[in-house]
Amino acid sequence: MVPVLIPSQLHAYTGGASRVNAEGATVDEVLTELDRRFPGLRFRVIDEQDRIRPHMRIFIGQAAARDIAQPLADGDELMIFGALSGG
Amino acid sequence: MADTTQILVGTRKGAWSWRDDGNRGDWKVEGPLFLGQIINHWVQDPRAPNVQLMAAKTGHLGPTVFRSLDGGKTWTEAERPPAFPKSEARARAVSHSFWLTPGHASEPGVWWAGTSPPGLFVSEDNGATWDSVAGFNDHPMYDNWVPADSGTPDGPLLNQIVIDPRDASHMYIATSTGGVFESLDRAATWSPLNKGVLASFMPDPYPEYGQDAHFIALAPTRPDRIWQQNHCGIYRLDRPGETWERIGLAMPSDVGDVGFTIMPHPREADTAWVFPMDGTDVWPRTSPGGRPAVYRTKDAGASWTRQDRGFPAEQGWFTVKRQAFCGDDAAPAGLYLGTTGGEVWMSSDEGESWRSIAAHLPEIYSVTVAPAP
Numbered sequence: 001m002v003p004v005l006i007p008s009q010l011h012a013y014t015g016g017a018s019r020v021n022a023e024g025a026t027v028d029e030v031l032t033e034l035d036r037r038f039p040g041l042r043f044r045v046i047d048e049q050d051r052i053r054p055h056m057r058i059f060i061g062q063a064a065a066r067d068i069a070q071p072l073a074d075g076d077e078l079m080i081f082g083a084l085s086g087g
Numbered sequence: 088m089a090d091t092t093q094i095l096v097g098t099r100k101g102a103w104s105w106r107d108d109g110n111r112g113d114w115k116v117e118g119p120l121f122l123g124q125i126i127n128h129w130v131q132d133p134r135a136p137n138v139q140l141m142a143a144k145t146g147h148l149g150p151t152v153f154r155s156l157d158g159g160k161t162w163t164e165a166e167r168p169p170a171f172p173k174s175e176a177r178a179r180a181v182s183h184s185f186w187l188t189p190g191h192a193s194e195p196g197v198w199w200a201g202t203s204p205p206g207l208f209v210s211e212d213n214g215a216t217w218d219s220v221a222g223f224n225d226h227p228m229y230d231n232w233v234p235a236d237s238g239t240p241d242g243p244l245l246n247q248i249v250i251d252p253r254d255a256s257h258m259y260i261a262t263s264t265g266g267v268f269e270s271l272d273r274a275a276t277w278s279p280l281n282k283g284v285l286a287s288f289m290p291d292p293y294p295e296y297g298q299d300a301h302f303i304a305l306a307p308t309r310p311d312r313i314w315q316q317n318h319c320g321i322y323r324l325d326r327p328g329e330t331w332e333r334i335g336l337a338m339p340s341d342v343g344d345v346g347f348t349i350m351p352h353p354r355e356a357d358t359a360w361v362f363p364m365d366g367t368d369v370w371p372r373t374s375p376g377g378r379p380a381v382y383r384t385k386d387a388g389a390s391w392t393r394q395d396r397g398f399p400a401e402q403g404w405f406t407v408k409r410q411a412f413c414g415d416d417a418a419p420a421g422l423y424l425g426t427t428g429g430e431v432w433m434s435s436d437e438g439e440s441w442r443s444i445a446a447h448l449p450e451i452y453s454v455t456v457a458p459a460p
Binding site for chain 2: 009046047049051082
């Protein structure tokens with residue numbers, strides 16, 4: 001079970017929840033599970049070529065994830081942030 | 088007129104709507120909807136007025152399409168928004184959907200979308216799921232027609248889709264880097280349609296493709312007539328002709344014929360309106376001289392008449408973007424425009440006089456008008 005931090009930009013999908021738990025051995029699997037429960041969420045974070053969108057950031061613990069194929073270890077926390085995007 | 092009119096306004100920071108009192112006099116606001124989302128286009132389906140689609144994204148989040156099946160009361164999200172095929176060689180990703188067009192009257196539920204980078208997408212289920220249209224998106228000439236690095240500020244666009252009301256198979260698209268293209272087989276194959284249109288920023292100023300077609304519109308009562316507001320002037324093409332005529336040369340020289348949009352009259356095929364902007368030196372794209380006005384032709388572009396009553400007489404620096412000028416079907420026709428400064432202006436007398444009906448909004452990207460469902 002992976003704890004996931006949901007940024008305010010995605011609260012409309014999670015019913016306002018800022019922390020949820022999801023199953024998955026990779027970033028991709030966790031996001032796919034989240035999309036199953038919160039339809040539409042994944043595509044607003046990850047584009048159709050499986051790239052993290054330019055103004056979104058994903059961290060595994062303190063380390064930035066660059067690739068959604070990145071594996072998750074026991075105890076890892078996944079954090080999704082809306083990064084800087086202008087005025 | 089007795090029917091209630093509604094104005095659907097998409098902005099850089101959300102969506103608002105206005106409904107009138109049945110006489111286009113008193114307008115009541117509703118909104119905001121989706122505050123903070125960038126709304127590039129908000130369109131009601133003339134075939135099924137309870138259906139509305141909205142092209143949206145945010146500064147952070149990727150693009151989506153919001154859908155309402157009850158006249159805008161409740162909204163859901165497309166199950167599969169416009170997206171290029173996964174793992175394709177070009178690795179394109181839709182940055183934003185820019186334009187939405189309800190399909191032909193004979194094809195209920197069909198919608199078309201144009202995106203940046205330039206892409207054509209179709210939905211057969213009222214916008215719930217979308218498919219990439221290979222006839223354009225995978226055309227062998229795609230990279231020549233609409234190159235990805237062509238420099239349009241918010242990304243190159245497939246900015247418009249127009250369908251011949253007499254024939255669902257006959258379509259036109261406008262792009263910001265390739266100009267206008269035509270299909271005679273419902274988007275399966277495409278050909279450039281730019282003869283006579285200037286591209287002053289190209290080594291060959293009259294190329295087969297490469298123009299920046301800001302807006303095209305068919306004359307509703309004469310669909311063989313296409314009006315075009317281009318980056319390089321105002322044009323008209325009467326099919327089956329192939330060569331556009333630069334009717335903007337008849338505009339006053341101190342105003343010029345640069346603009347983003349052109350609005351045909353709902354019944355008079357020789358009548359259309361433009362909202363010129365300053366295209367001199369560094370291209371301010373503001374109202375020329377700080378004196379906003381529309382210009383109307385009633386003779387197919389042979390001459391133009393300034394209409395500015397109600398607009399600021401000085402120090403008015405409006406810009407009106409592609410989707411932000413529209414009209415209703417009433418008699419006399421109503422005109423509506425939204426500015427980059429967040430104002431909505433309307434005329435209920437075919438442009439003779441104008442009044443501001445809303446202000447203090449975010450930058451306006453889209454204004455559409457439709458009967459209230």
